[in-house]
Amino acid sequence: MRQSVSCPVPANEPQRVASLYAYDILDSLPEMDFDTLASVAANALKMPAAVIGLMDSERLWFKSQIGLGVTHLDRSIAFCAHAIMRPDEVLVSEDLTKDARFVHNPLVTNAPNLRFYAGAPLINQQGYALGTIAVADTKPRTLSDAEKQLLKDFAKLVILAIESRKTATQLQKLAMTDQLTGLPNRVHFERVLNAEISHAKRSKIAFKLYLMDLDNFKWINDTFGHPAGDEVLQEVSQRMLNEIRAEDLLARLGGDEFGLIVRGDCSQFKDTITSRMAYAVSAPLTLSNGNEVNIGMSIGSVAFSESVDSIGELLGVADELLYQQKRK
Structure with missing residues (x-):
């Protein structure tokens, strides 16, 4: 025994x-x-x-x-x-x-x-x-x-x-974190994006890249001041985080620009993730000074493919689609 x-x-x-x-x-x-x-x-x-x-x-x-x-x-x-x-x-x-x-x-x-x-x-x-x-x-x-x-x-x-x-x-x-929102910063985002490109080339498993820009943000800064703008960025970041999966990566790239990498097979929700995030962001937001503001979001997205397979090309295509939507 x-x-x-x-x-x-x-x-x-x-x-x-x-x-x-x-x-x-x-x-x-x-x-x-x-x-x-x-x-x-x-x-x-x-x-x-x-x-x-x-x-x-x-x-x-x-x-x-x-x-x-x-x-x-x-x-x-x-x-x-x-x-x-x-x-x-x-x-x-x-x-x-x-x-x-x-x-x-x-x-x-x-x-x-x-x-x-x-x-x-x-x-x-x-x-x-x-x-x-x-x-x-x-x-x-x-x-x-x-x-x-x-x-x-x-x-x-x-x-x-x-x-x-x-x-x-x-x-x-x-060094890899945005100090205002707590999200990964651009350096972190681009490192992960490079890694995702390499992985996708080896595994043939696609991913999708989203670039997002807030609408009406400059007006909030000009009207209520930069502290109010910071509040908006913090709240919007949390709202977007609530709409994505743990395995996806959301980052603040600078100013009011954000990036999102959706990993793996995103076919089940690729048409709804943009509407979910835009809806969450557009909900009225009450500032600490009592003022209520509304903000929108423009989104450009591109899926990895053999024809668009470098970080520069992916960001370029997503950025162009983003500003096409913003101009509308």
């Missing part, structure tokens, strides 16, 4: 998990900074296995691993679940077969038949244990005080890498 394996949980578990999720790092692709740290830790401590593990609510996910060959473990069998219970200490089990906490653990009784484990908690600036950097071996080992301190130092370096990654991600997001 399989022995049960207990799994301790920190008292601040909800806050700890929320802090981890804020880094948006779980299930991300391998990155050199973390792989290098895991490799150096294994070599410095002369261990065949090393991991940088982040403790999710139900699993230990490895941002980097050497010598284990898996991407994650069930939390109930993760040694790191015990390590994060004492954030200020390095958890060392010199012989896992003689440790009452782990003697029945399947990582010990079955392949890879681990016998030694040492893990240093990854403590972020808020004091939460996000996971561990750990080393392991298939034979009993000891760890000197100097080696324990070295593992702690590696943990600090991992946290620095995590924090730096978060900052870089935030800066990249800011």
Whole structure:
């Protein structure tokens, strides 16, 4: 009969998990900074296995691993679940077969038949244990005080890498986001559009591009001022978002111009998406100063085809159709 394996949980578990999720790092692709740290830790401590593990609510996910060959473990069998219970200490089990906490653990009784484990908690600036950097071996080992301190130092370096990654991600997001509406900006839109063109050429799955321009927007700015215009742009953006699918991309391209990429087979609604969006935008809008305004929207659209297959051509055709409608 399989022995049960207990799994301790920190008292601040909800806050700890929320802090981890804020880094948006779980299930991300391998990155050199973390792989290098895991490799150096294994070599410095002369261990065949090393991991940088982040403790999710139900699993230990490895941002980097050497010598284990898996991407994650069930939390109930993760040694790191015990390590994060004492954030200020390095958890060392010199012989896992003689440790009452782990003697029945399947990582010990079955392949890879681990016998030694040492893990240093990854403590972020808020004091939460996000996971561990750990080393392991298939034979009993000891760890000197100097080696324990070295593992702690590696943990600090991992946290620095995590924090730096978060900052870089935030800066990249800011560079790709329109600050007024929160929508993707033109740079983001054109990158995605290029990717969609490449995908459509390979897969032969079409998509449709829409360019939209607000009617009567200049009058609102001139009459009520630019703060009122900003209110309109924010409200209109939300109304348009409510009319599209999660897999479609809506962006503010600048001023009162918006772009939309409708992915996949849009034949079922290609004749109604423009009317839905135009109807939503044209509903009366009450400004914070109490004035009610009405605004319209002109739309130009073009479907990807072999004859119109570059970003310049697609935008050019959609733009021309947009202004044909606007002139009417």
